[in-house]
Amino acid sequence: MSRIKLKTAKGMDIRDAVLDASSILPVNLRGYSAQLTVDGEAYALKGGFALSIKIVKPNNKPQCLRCWTDGKADESQIDYLVEVADIINKNNDKDCPYFIGFNIVERLLKVDGIELPGLIMDWVEGETLNKYIMANSGHSGAQIKLVAQKFAKMCNILNSRKISHGDLSAVNIIVKPDGNLKVIDYDSLYSPSMGRKVQYIAGIKDYQHPQRESATYYETYMDYFSQHVIYAALLIMANNASARPSQQLKNLLFTESEFSSPSSFRNSSVVKSARKLRVSDIDRELDIIERALNLPLSQIPPLVDSSSPMVKTIHKFAFCSACGNKFSSDEFDYCTVCGAKRNSYTIE
Structure with missing residues (x-):
């Protein structure tokens, strides 16, 4: 168990504090300062439990400081992430380049006189998958199809290593400038080597099976439904430009309401429109999702990389x-x- 005590602060207070470079406490980060927005604020991304801040230093890789914010965070998260860090560091290799390694430190950032703990990791340049799709909505479907193929390969590798992300969605996948993928936000990542873990994050509902919210424990198969949802959406948008979003949304195509029953899914306007494309891969994925809505989570098949x-x-x-x-x-x-x-x- 971790001996690091959880301390939190308001997100705005964290952003204000990091503007003073002396508030960044680790010795190995001396010389780093906050990346500023055009408004002169610290560049930061807000998650459900923490705030991620980009810090920079000339001739060095940008780094990410991740501090817990007031609200949902509790002491058990630090203990959980200590185990997650071990899983990621053991699996982050050339055949599985989808994670960002991190360290948990007790003294990360000084905010209003309080020394907050947090995470240090490389800052990965790129766009979240939903932003990437919107940015490329006017281009040919070839780019989106390539992302779909890379997504399927990533899922195949993570499944083979019995690692589940737990909150797989378009906002937790980064498309790097070279087109390769990274998954971010590891608060619900799970591997059987961690033992039995009680679920406290059930994922964004627009990507999840209806039974996910009532699950008691994390399991290796909990990403399978989300994998099909994301892959089907990517294939549909690659083959139909009009299906691509005109504004940035957390979901890609499907929403929670369409997963309420097989008939709700089958009769949704998104599915009916996709069926008219008559693309066998799309039809297969839609069939799997529809059938999965009648199955327990443990019986849903994983997404398969057909090139594997x-x-x-x-x-x-x-x-x-x-x-x-x-x-x-x-x-x-x-x-x-x-x-x-x-x-x-x-x-x-």
């Missing part, structure tokens, strides 16, 4: 995507009620 040689097994859906009839055997490739071709998905 690890894909080996074909599984047929138990229900007809057209009429809902349940297949009595795997030997049927067509529905015995309506005649629709049976859909399938692959996993390693």
Whole structure:
């Protein structure tokens, strides 16, 4: 367990304090100062539990200071992130370059005479996925399709290492200037090596299965539904420019209300419009999401990177995507009620 005591401050007080470079306490950060906005304020990003501040120093990598803010944070978060840091540092390699390593320090920033603890990590340049999509909404779908492919590969690797992010969404994925991806915000990241962990973050509802909020513990499969939601949205926007957002939103295409039932999803305007594209990959993902809404979280299949040689097994859906009839055997490739071709998905 961590011996670091949690101390918090108001976000505005943190932003004001960091304007004085002497308030940055770690010796290895001497010479760094806050990156300023055009308004002369410290450049910062607000999360659910903390404030991330960009600090810079000539001829050095920009760094990120992450301090807990007043409100939801509690002592257990520090203990949890100590374990998360160990998972990330062990898995942050050339085959899994999706994390940003970090250190937790007891004396990070002095605010109104109080020395706050917090995280130090590299500041990664880029845009969150939702901002990236909006910025590229007028371009061809090739860029978005490439991001979709990289997203599928990332999910495949994280799944193979039994690591779940816990709050996978377009605001927690960074698209770097070179097009590669990073995931950020690790307050709910989980691996079985951490043991049984009680869930206290259920993720943004526009990306989550309805059962996620009532889950008791974090599990390795808790990202699977979100993976399909994000991947389907990217494929749809890559193939249909009119589906791309005209304003910055936390969600990509789908919203919580569409996940209330299979029929709500099936009959939504987004899904109906996407079906008209007649793109097999899109139809497959929509089928998986619709069926998943009738399944417990533990039975939802993971997103599969179709370019990966690890894909080996074909599984047929138990229900007809057209009429809902349940297949009595795997030997049927067509529905015995309506005649629709049976859909399938692959996993390693």
